[in-house]
Amino acid sequence: xxxxxxxxxxxxxxxxxxxxxxxxxxxxxxxxxxxxxxxxxxxxxxxxxxxxxxxxxxxxxxxxxxxxxxxxxxxxxxxxxxxxxxxxxxxxxxxxxxxxxxxxxxxxxxxxxxxxxxxxxxxxxxxxxxxxxxxxxxxxxxxxxxxxxxxxxxxxxxxxxxxxxxxxxxxxxxxxxxxxxxxxxxxxxxxxxxxxxxxxxxxxxxxxxxxxxxxxxxxxxxxxxxxxxxxxxxxxxxxxxxxxxxxxxxxxxxxxxxxxxxxxxxxxxxxxxxxxxxxxxxxxxxxxxxxxxxxxxxxxxxxxxxxxxxxxxxxxxxxxxxxxxxxxxxxxxx
Numbered sequence: 001x002x003x004x005x006x007x008x009x010x011x012x013x014x015x016x017x018x019x020x021x022x023x024x025x026x027x028x029x030x031x032x033x034x035x036x037x038x039x040x041x042x043x044x045x046x047x048x049x050x051x052x053x054x055x056x057x058x059x060x061x062x063x064x065x066x067x068x069x070x071x072x073x074x075x076x077x078x079x080x081x082x083x084x085x086x087x088x089x090x091x092x093x094x095x096x097x098x099x100x101x102x103x104x105x106x107x108x109x110x111x112x113x114x115x116x117x118x119x120x121x122x123x124x125x126x127x128x129x130x131x132x133x134x135x136x137x138x139x140x141x142x143x144x145x146x147x148x149x150x151x152x153x154x155x156x157x158x159x160x161x162x163x164x165x166x167x168x169x170x171x172x173x174x175x176x177x178x179x180x181x182x183x184x185x186x187x188x189x190x191x192x193x194x195x196x197x198x199x200x201x202x203x204x205x206x207x208x209x210x211x212x213x214x215x216x217x218x219x220x221x222x223x224x225x226x227x228x229x230x231x232x233x234x235x236x237x238x239x240x241x242x243x244x245x246x247x248x249x250x251x252x253x254x255x256x257x258x259x260x261x262x263x264x265x266x267x268x269x270x271x272x273x274x275x276x277x278x279x280x281x282x283x284x285x286x287x288x289x290x291x292x293x294x295x296x297x298x299x300x301x302x303x304x305x306x307x308x309x310x311x312x313x314x315x316x317x318x319x320x321x322x323x324x325x326x327x328x329x330x331x332x333x334x
Contacts, residue, residue: 001062005033007051009078022046041220048166069102071128071162086159088144089135091304092258095157099127122277129160129170131315135305139256168311171238172227173216254289254305263288265309267316
């Protein structure tokens with residue numbers, strides 16, 4: 001991974017510092033940077049946490065040089081598309097809804113807003129907190145681009161927390177693991193934080209827990225990675241089913257008056273939603289799936305914004321790509 005050097009220098013780490021974080025030798029880092037070796041998935045997951053990005057974006061950067069989006073504040077290098085600030089959408093009389101965005105996303109949205117050709121145009125972007133947002137500027141009461149250096153919104157909604165993209169994929173895995181007593185894990189974490197040490201009992205506890213969880217990551221995750229994602233999982237209260245569902249499983253539809261309705265995130269619905277926005281054949285209705293698994297059809301003209309979990313959007317894209325490739329293979333076979 002020859003571009004690793006560019007990322008490391010952009011984040012102002014030495015080879016020795018990065019090696020210590022990954023618990024490998026400095027020689028290993030040097031081999032990765034000169035192309036004589038490649039980090040495995042375990043190391044890539046650790047690197048994704050260190051650079052506040054995702055494994056997929058690291059691999060994409062390695063292949064094409066496309067800048068990875070990160071939650072880092074550091075914007076001193078062209079190699080990182082770091083956190084810029086927040087975008088606020090005010091719909092009707094409701095407080096603005098805020099999304100942390102990268103510098104590249106801000107620039108693209110700014111240029112799009114300055115060059116709108118059609119009042120029915122939609123703008124789509126991925127935020128730095130696992131949200132994929134599609135909104136119609138014409139239906140917004142106000143669109144605010146808030147630089148990180150500025151004061152926060154004054155009595156107009158609350159900013160959302162930024163988080164490393166790789167964590168959200170890990171949260172989906174953690175939530176599906178059976179027979180984990182998260183309250184017990186939280187108690188151990190609090191004890192360690194209070195004592196600032198990990199005694200032998202806690203070390204044995206973590207060793208047993210990590211051994212149980214690693215297979216769910218295909219056996220390719222370090223103990224540091226597992227412990228980090230668990231800490232953030234519990235810190236975000238995602239062990240609470242209601243909170244997890246709200247952040248990771250719900251699509252939120254915002255109407256023109258600012259009111260919000262919640263639907264089940266469904267890869268087929270997401271794929272159909274983007275297909276509907278892409279075509280121009282007079283489609284007037286959008287379909288969403290309720291949590292009672294009933295189909296709901298909503299007039300497109302009534303919708304100002306749709307907010308989906310980005311992990312589900314990526315899954316829908318992956319599924320659509322696989323189906324397309326399968327169709328192409330079948331056509332070739334005929």
